Every structure is written in structure tokens, then in C-alpha cells.
Amino acid sequence: MQQTSKPAPGGPAAAAANEGDGDPRDQLVQDRLEYSGRVGRFLYGLFPAVAIPAYMVLWQGNIATMLAFWMQFTAEGYFVYLLTGSNSMLAIVGMARSLPMVVVAPVLGTLADRVDRLNMLVAAQAAGAIVAAVVAALIFLDLIEPWHLVVGALLGGVAIAANFPARQALVMSIVGRKYMMNAVALHTTSIGATRILGPPVAGAVLAFVSVAWCYASTAVLTALAGLYIRRIKAPPVEMPNRRVSFVRDILGGYLYVLRSPQLRPVVITGVVISVLFYSHYQFIPAIARDVLLSPEAGLAILSAASGAGGLIGALVASRLDHIRRKGLLLFAGSMLFGGSILVFAQTAWLLLAAAMLFLAGLGSGLAQATNGALLQLLAEDHYRGRMGAVQLVLWGLTPIGAIPMGILGDATSSSFAVGLAAAVGLGLLLVLLAAAPQIRRLQV
Structure with missing residues (x-):
């Protein structure tokens, strides 16, 4: 008889045992299916994760956050080239935004395993909003320099590097194992959809208003998303032994x-x-x-x-x-x-x-x-x-x-x-x- 591979220590098997057969999330999904109209039953049947209220809030906040990200990404490239006319500067700013994904993400992922993940996510939203607001203010005041955009891209990348690990870990604690695949796929869908929608929205703001207002709108959108997801009541998570050093946790x-x-x-x-x-x-x-x-x-x-x-x-x-x-x-x-x-x-x-x-x-x-x-x-x-x-x-x-x-x-x-x-x-x-x-x- 074919055997399945053993799960990671204390991982899936333990989690499944903890959830048991009486998972209240199943009841939430069933209630939505039973008491919703025809359209609601269709949507909850396709995407049961959104029947869980905390996940619905997190998902909606993610849509707003990613829309702001792609708008800012578009405005950033446009303004860097407008300001400098340099392909090299475009590459430098792009690298500054991407670098934290590789360099800083392991540190911030470890932090997400040592602190309250919801608070960390809200703090990351606030940091991203502040960075965009500062860049917008510098443009409004006509004080902007190319190096400001490099620093802004770098700090914005750090905010994303803090946002993503906390958000992904939070999804699992909210929806549980049964709906995890559905929830992650919906998050992936929201990233793809906003990647299509964000650049045209940014283009419209750039064409009819200004680049400063484009940055300002992303700051407001990111901040509002952070305030919105603050409503979530996430289940508590058992934290690791804090006597272990932070560096050892990263390597761990x-x-x-x-x-x-x-x-x-x-x-x-x-x-x-x-x-x-x-x-x-x-x-x-x-x-x-x-x-x-x-x-x-x-x-x-x-x-x-x-x-x-x-x-x-x-x-x-x-x-x-x-x-x-x-x-x-x-x-x-x-x-x-x-x-x-x-x-x-x-x-x-x-x-x-x-x-x-x-x-x-x-x-x-x-x-x-x-x-x-x-x-x-x-x-x-x-x-x-x-x-x-x-x-x-x-x-x-x-x-x-x-x-x-x-x-x-x-x-x-x-x-x-x-x-x-x-x-x-x-x-x-x-x-x-x-x-x-x-x-x-x-x-x-």
C-alpha cells in the first residue's frame, strides 16, 4: 500500500487535530450558503473563505493595499523618468524597491513569528502610507530630488516586506487548514486583478490631476486599508520561546x-x-x-x-x-x-x-x-x-x-x-x- 510522506513536525497533523470536526468556520460557511440569495449562494459556493467575516475584511483590505501598490509603482516609474530621463535611475529605483524582498524579508518574517501579527500588519500599512505621504509632500513643495525617490522606494519595499509575512500567517490562523488553499488563491487573484487595474487608474490620475496627487491617493488608500483591517479579531497564536536569540530564529x-x-x-x-x-x-x-x-x-x-x-x-x-x-x-x-x-x-x-x-x-x-x-x-x-x-x-x-x-x-x-x-x-x-x-x- 502506498504511504504518504510524514508531515512537518507538529504541523498539519497537529493542526488538524486541534481543529477537529466541530470547526465554527464550517458553520459560518453553511449559514452563508443557507441564508444568502441566489447570487450569494453562488459566490460563497465558489469562494467559501469569504464567508468567514475576518477573512473577508482582510481580503478587502488586501485589494485596497495592492491597488495602491500598483498605482504607486506606475507613478514611480513615470516620475523617475520624467525627473531624470535616465534608464539607469529607473533600474536603481526598481532595485531599491525589490531589494528588501530578499534582504529584509527573512528578518521581518521572523518578527512576524514573535509579535502580534495583526498589529505588525497594521504597522506595516501605516509605514507604507507615511512613505507615500512624505514623497507626495516633497513633490507638492517642489523639493523632490531623485535620491528621495530611491529612499522612498527602499522604505516602501521594507513596508511590503513586513506586510506580506504577517498577512500570510494571519490568513492561516483565520481560515484554518480547510479553506487555506481557497484563501491564498483569492489573495493571488486580488494581486493579479489590481495589477491590471492599478496602472490605468494611476494613468488617469497622472493625466488629469498630477503625480503628487497620485502618491497622495495611494497614501490615503493604504492608511484606510490599515484602519479597516484593524477591526479583525484574530485567534491567539502560541509564540516560540523568547529566550532564543532573534538571529538564531532567523537561521532556524x-x-x-x-x-x-x-x-x-x-x-x-x-x-x-x-x-x-x-x-x-x-x-x-x-x-x-x-x-x-x-x-x-x-x-x-x-x-x-x-x-x-x-x-x-x-x-x-x-x-x-x-x-x-x-x-x-x-x-x-x-x-x-x-x-x-x-x-x-x-x-x-x-x-x-x-x-x-x-x-x-x-x-x-x-x-x-x-x-x-x-x-x-x-x-x-x-x-x-x-x-x-x-x-x-x-x-x-x-x-x-x-x-x-x-x-x-x-x-x-x-x-x-x-x-x-x-x-x-x-x-x-x-x-x-x-x-x-x-x-x-x-x-x-
Whole structure:
């Protein structure tokens, strides 16, 4: 008889035992389904996590926060180039915003496992709002300098690096194991939706008002989201032994991953996706111009196809929480992601390229949601902040793949570099599947 791999120490099995059969969250979902109208029953049937009031508040706050993030991201790039006319400064500001994901996130993820996570999340919202408000004030007063934008991007990145681990760990404590996949997928969906909506909203504010008011509006939106989520009554979390040093706790998070036969392949899969698959986004404009010979319309079609696929992939993942073999689900989404990119890199036909990017987005949304859910489901409660930080670090690894791919693309072609990275990634995933059979047997 086939055996399932053992859970991480004190993790899923212990959590499941604690929740038991009489979980009040199940009753909340059933009440919503029973007493809502036809539309409500349909929505709660698709997304049961939003029937839990605390999660609904957290999810709505996340939508507002991510809308503000993408608006500010758009305004930042626009204003940096307007102020300096320098591509190098664009890269510096972008790196300043991304750097905390890799450098500071492990520290802040550890902090999320030692303090009240809701208070930390609200503090991160306040910090992000203050940074945006200060930049807006400097622009209003005509005192802004390029270095202000670099510092603002860096501090804004730190706020995001504090926000994400606390939020991810809080989701698990609110919705429980049964609805975790649904909740993480909905969070992923909100990120994708606001990524599509945020830039046009920012563009409208930039066109009809000013860049200062765009920054000011993101500050207000972020602050209001923080005040809104303050209403949440989160269940208490058992904190680790505070006599352990903070540095030892940071290292303990990495050791926890390395020692877990379940978490290791999940994280390795995330590294492959981030470094070798996600980097293709940087080269879509070049492929649209040089290979598909459609620099404007082609870029718009490809970007829309990729974004739509990502949204649908996350929505599909939200409906697959009943599938216990989530290791195979992660592998399937990752292979679809990489395989579609490989075909995309070989075609000179715009419609086929768009179809492949749609499928790549579908696989990406499925893999990303499953990866995030597994990191939380497989961890003990007092490690979940650090697992949120691990996920953020994985996202921050994308430039590691993009830089050598860019050099190779200059020497050969963008499509060759993207295709080679996808092929290498697919090969590594197949090796991982053979070398770590526990990912095939993983059931949560």
C-alpha cells in the first residue's frame, strides 16, 4: 500500500487535530450558503473563505493595499523618468524597491513569528502610507530630488516586506487548514486583478490631476486599508520561546525548510519558477517587436493574455482546495507554466504566442497559489511568518534569472534566451520529481 510522506513536525497533523470536526468556520460557511440569495449562494459556493467575516475584511483590505501598490509603482516609474530621463535611475529605483524582498524579508518574517501579527500588519500599512505621504509632500513643495525617490522606494519595499509575512500567517490562523488553499488563491487573484487595474487608474490620475496627487491617493488608500483591517479579531497564536536569540530564529527558519522533506521540494520548485520561468516577462516587449513584428498591438495582446491567464489560474486554484495531492498540483502548474513559455519562445505567430502566454499565466497562477498554500499548510504555526518571508524571497529572486538571460539575449536573441531558460527549468523539475518522490505522495 502506498504511504504518504510524514508531515512537518507538529504541523498539519497537529493542526488538524486541534481543529477537529466541530470547526465554527464550517458553520459560518453553511449559514452563508443557507441564508444568502441566489447570487450569494453562488459566490460563497465558489469562494467559501469569504464567508468567514475576518477573512473577508482582510481580503478587502488586501485589494485596497495592492491597488495602491500598483498605482504607486506606475507613478514611480513615470516620475523617475520624467525627473531624470535616465534608464539607469529607473533600474536603481526598481532595485531599491525589490531589494528588501530578499534582504529584509527573512528578518521581518521572523518578527512576524514573535509579535502580534495583526498589529505588525497594521504597522506595516501605516509605514507604507507615511512613505507615500512624505514623497507626495516633497513633490507638492517642489523639493523632490531623485535620491528621495530611491529612499522612498527602499522604505516602501521594507513596508511590503513586513506586510506580506504577517498577512500570510494571519490568513492561516483565520481560515484554518480547510479553506487555506481557497484563501491564498483569492489573495493571488486580488494581486493579479489590481495589477491590471492599478496602472490605468494611476494613468488617469497622472493625466488629469498630477503625480503628487497620485502618491497622495495611494497614501490615503493604504492608511484606510490599515484602519479597516484593524477591526479583525484574530485567534491567539502560541509564540516560540523568547529566550532564543532573534538571529538564531532567523537561521532556524531556513534550517526548518532544509530539514523538512516536504518543504524542501516545494521551495526548490519555487526557486525554479522564479529564476527561470518568471523572467520571461522582462522579454515580452523585445519578442513582440523583433520576432512577432508587432511592438505596440502585439505587446498589448500578449500582456493581456498573460494577465488573464494568471487571474483564471488563481481562480481555478481556489476551487481545488479539496484535492489532497497538492504536491502533484504544484508540479502540474509548474510544468504547464514552463512548457507554455518554451512553445511561446519558438513561435513567430502572434495568436499562438498569445495562447501560450495565456496558458503560462494559467500555470503560473495555479503554481503560485499552491506554493503559497503549501508553505503555510506544511509549517507549524510559529514558523508561518518565516514561511511567508520565504515566499517573498522567492519572488525577489527573479532578477537573478533575468540578468544572465538579458546578456544571452543580447548575444543571440530574446526568444532563444527565454526558450533555453524554460527548457532548463523543465529539466530541473523532472529531476526534482524523480529525486524527491515525496512531492508525488504529498497529501494535505
